[in-house]
Amino acid sequence: MENKINFDKGSVWIVGAGPGDPGLLTVLAVKAIRNADVIFYDALINSEVLHLAKPIAKLVYVGKKAKKHSISQLEISSKLVSESKKNKRVLRLKGGDPFVFGRGGEEALALTLNKIPFRIVPGITAGIGGLAYAGIPATHRDFNTSITFISAYGAGGEKPETIDWKSFVQTSHLIVVYMGLERIYWVCKELILQGRSKKENIAIISNATRKNQKVFVSTLESCSKELRKEKIESPALLVIGKNVLLSPTLNWFKTNEIDYFYEHELLKKKHAGYKSI
Numbered sequence: 001m002e003n004k005i006n007f008d009k010g011s012v013w014i015v016g017a018g019p020g021d022p023g024l025l026t027v028l029a030v031k032a033i034r035n036a037d038v039i040f041y042d043a044l045i046n047s048e049v050l051h052l053a054k055p056i057a058k059l060v061y062v063g064k065k066a067k068k069h070s071i072s073q074l075e076i077s078s079k080l081v082s083e084s085k086k087n088k089r090v091l092r093l094k095g096g097d098p099f100v101f102g103r104g105g106e107e108a109l110a111l112t113l114n115k116i117p118f119r120i121v122p123g124i125t126a127g128i129g130g131l132a133y134a135g136i137p138a139t140h141r142d143f144n145t146s147i148t149f150i151s152a153y154g155a156g157g158e159k160p161e162t163i164d165w166k167s168f169v170q171t172s173h174l175i176v177v178y179m180g181l182e183r184i185y186w187v188c189k190e191l192i193l194q195g196r197s198k199k200e201n202i203a204i205i206s207n208a209t210r211k212n213q214k215v216f217v218s219t220l221e222s223c224s225k226e227l228r229k230e231k232i233e234s235p236a237l238l239v240i241g242k243n244v245l246l247s248p249t250l251n252w253f254k255t256n257e258i259d260y261f262y263e264h265e266l267l268k269k270k271h272a273g274y275k276s277i
């Protein structure tokens with residue numbers, strides 16, 4: 001694959017890395033990572049993906065830090081601006097798609113206001129890629145003609161007031177909840193309260209598309225209780241609707257068959273000189 005792209009010095013590319021499996025990166029994302037001088041990356045980025053960078057590239061983690069105050073959105077945006085002003089090719093690497101619950105729009109606005117050229121490289125969002133890897137068709141003609149993506153967190157971490165559960169319950173045949181694992185009890189309670197059946201199926205897809213992917217199928221009324229016995233970790237999606245019923249039959253993904261780009265050992269040697277801060 002030819003590596004040349006028009007990634008100009010002094011510009012910022014906001015790139016989606018997909019939900020985890022590096023095989024789901026777009027060709028453009030791979031080329032951008034290979035060409036970047038500085039990469040600002042989030043917690044959900046697979047290390048295999050970062051290993052595609054040039055050995056001299058600067059890798060900067062800007063995700064949440066365990067027990068520490070995480071870097072603010074304002075700080076991230078100002079870092080993007082200051083690095084690009086140093087005439088670097090700056091890459092902002094995000095999980096999934098940058099414009100789906102990814103704050104990509106906020107960063108793009110900051111760049112525009114500071115007159116920094118930028119482009120967006122879409123990625124496969126977890127709500128699409130994750131469902132495919134769990135054997136849940138996002139649409140299936142017998143079941144649904146629309147999909148609804150909901151975030152269980154508001155901008156300040158609160159339960160979003162703006163979720164119109166009543167209308168979603170009536171009109172959305174398939175509901176995909178991002179950032180919902182910690183709030184699964186609340187999500188299910190609202191859905192039942194507004195009229196969905198207690199017996200309706202829900203799938204929890206944890207670490208979708210990764211080697212440790214887990215799919216757990218239950219019902220709205222009993223999933224919270226059953227989850228306490230299961231080891232289900234973040235990141236996870238909640239999927240509510242009849243399409244979930246297909247998962248046990250179409251669950252094709254063998255977690256030990258992921259195609260990574262390189263062998264681990266080779267990678268370690270090649271990238272021993274990484275500058276990482």
Ligand code: SAH
Nearest residue numbers: 096097100102125126178179207208235236
């Ligand atoms: N921009 C991302 C979403 C970021 S919000 C995208 O388009 O996918 C973070 C939430 O996304 C997580 O809490 C989880 O609900 C979901 N998510 C991201 N990656 C995931 C994965 N591999 N498996 C399951 N859920 C995932």
